[in-house]
Amino acid sequence: MTERLYYDDPYCREFDATIVRVEPRGEVRALWLDRSAFYPTSGGQPFDTGRLGPLAVVNVDDEDGDVVHVVQGEADLQVGQVLHGAIDWTRRFDHMQQHTGQHVLSAAIVHRYQVPTISFHLGAGVSTIDVARELSPAELAAAEEDANRVVFENRPVTIRYAAADEAATLGLRKASKREGTLRLVEVEQFDRSACGGSHVRQTGAIGAIVIGGWERFRGGQRLEFLCGGRAVRAHRQLRDTVGAAVRLLSILPSELAPAVERMQGELRQQERALATLTGELAAAQADGLAAAAEPIGTARWVLRAVDGDANRLKTLALTLVTRPGLIVVLTSTTTPALLVAARSADVGLPCDTVVKALVAAFGGRGGGRPDFAQAGKLDAAPDTILAKARTLAAGW
Numbered sequence: 552m553t554e555r556l557y558y559d560d561p562y563c564r565e566f567d568a569t570i571v572r573v574e575p576r577g578e579v580r581a582l583w584l585d586r587s588a589f590y591p592t593s594g595g596q597p598f599d600t601g602r603l604g605p606l607a608v609v610n611v612d613d614e615d616g617d618v619v620h621v622v623q624g625e626a627d628l629q630v631g632q633v634l635h636g637a638i639d640w641t642r643r644f645d646h647m648q649q650h651t652g653q654h655v656l657s658a659a660i661v662h663r664y665q666v667p668t669i670s671f672h673l674g675a676g677v678s679t680i681d682v683a684r685e686l687s688p689a690e691l692a693a694a695e696e697d698a699n700r701v702v703f704e705n706r707p708v709t710i711r712y713a714a715a716d717e718a719a720t721l722g723l724r725k726a727s728k729r730e731g732t733l734r735l736v737e738v739e740q741f742d743r744s745a746c747g748g749s750h751v752r753q754t755g756a757i758g759a760i761v762i763g764g765w766e767r768f769r770g771g772q773r774l775e776f777l778c779g780g781r782a783v784r785a786h787r788q789l790r791d792t793v794g795a796a797v798r799l800l801s802i803l804p805s806e807l808a809p810a811v812e813r814m815q816g817e818l819r820q821q822e823r824a825l826a827t828l829t830g831e832l833a834a835a836q837a838d839g840l841a842a843a844a845e846p847i848g849t850a851r852w853v854l855r856a857v858d859g860d861a862n863r864l865k866t867l868a869l870t871l872v873t874r875p876g877l878i879v880v881l882t883s884t885t886t887p888a889l890l891v892a893a894r895s896a897d898v899g900l901p902c903d904t905v906v907k908a909l910v911a912a913f914g915g916r917g918g919g920r921p922d923f924a925q926a927g928k929l930d931a932a933p934d935t936i937l938a939k940a941r942t943l944a945a946g947w
């Protein structure tokens with residue numbers, strides 16, 4: 552079994568160790584050492600990266616009680632050979648801040664509300680704990696305050712070992728299912744947990760504990776939290792984002808939510824006004840178009856290209872056919888073209904037939920009902936489409 556240096560000295564960054572086994576694994580190699588400071592993925596905490604001699608350590612796993620290093624790079628490796636190991640300390644120390652911060656936050660929630668933490672995940676960006684019931688924003692703020700007070704008090708975080716039955720009598724935050732000797736991580740007079748993770752020496756090194764957000768999860772709640780450097784970076788990002796928004800609006804950060812609410816109200820008002828004006832404009836335009844309708848066969852045809860989107864074409868066509876005796880074919884002024892066709896109630900010619908004939912001639916897709924039909928992506932200039940419609944109209 553690998554001697555785990557991080558168990559008793561989580562601040563050990565460099566070490567020498569002897570290779571006890573090497574195994575090729577596809578493009579990479581798995582490496583067993585007699586001792587290691589590399590942390591393997593376990594207990595919610597991700598593995599360490601770093602170097603072993605000339606090799607890059609790209610993954611570390613716990614396999615049958617051994618620490619298995621997955622290494623990348625060219626080097627001759629022999630059993631018995633001594634390698635110098637160096638772990639990526641920035642990554643590891645960040646993990647230590649998050650993990651110890653998690654113990655303190657989970658304990659704060661238990662002390663205040665007797666709500667246990669069900670699971671913990673230390674992510675690359677944010678970490679989460681799942682708690683057994685939903686906590687209100689005020690309850691979360693109080694637990695966050697308690698947790699940070701423990702940080703400010705800079706309490707010692709110590710490691711000790713105890714037999715499982717002895718540990719049970721010491722009072723663990725969460726009962727352990729493990730047997731044999733347990734590794735206990737203690738935050739002085741605040742928390743005692745069975746944990747194999749790597750932790751800071753004193754709570755002050757956590758830096759700060761902030762809850763980033765929460766959501767309902769499996770009958771309880773999932774809390775996002777950030778500690779130390781992550782909390783500082785998250786604050787910086789929030790400051791820059793809010794700063795940019797308040798500068799644009801010339802307001803204070805505290806005025807942001809009411810300002811957005813006010814703008815949403817104004818926008819809704821303007822949308823309503825715009826809809827009214829669009830309707831009025833369509834009515835006025837419809838008067839002009841109806842007056843210029845061309846008598847072809849039994850109906851009067853409005854054949855026009857109109858500047859606007861599908862909604863505008865539709866509104867205008869439907870406004871026109873409130874008058875009697877009209878069949879309306881409108882295209883957009885763009886190519887590929889939009890097309891709508893509508894008819895007055897007293898006209899018999901089916902609009903879907905008109906649209907189908909034009910789609911057959913110019914491509915695109917569309918369809919509809921006898922009283923209204925539309926199509927898009929007709930591959931021809933509007934004038935060409937309308938000229939074709941005029942020719943077809945004469946035959947209907």
Ligand SMILES: [Zn+2]
Pocket residue numbers: 594650654744745746747748
């Ligand atoms: Zn832990």
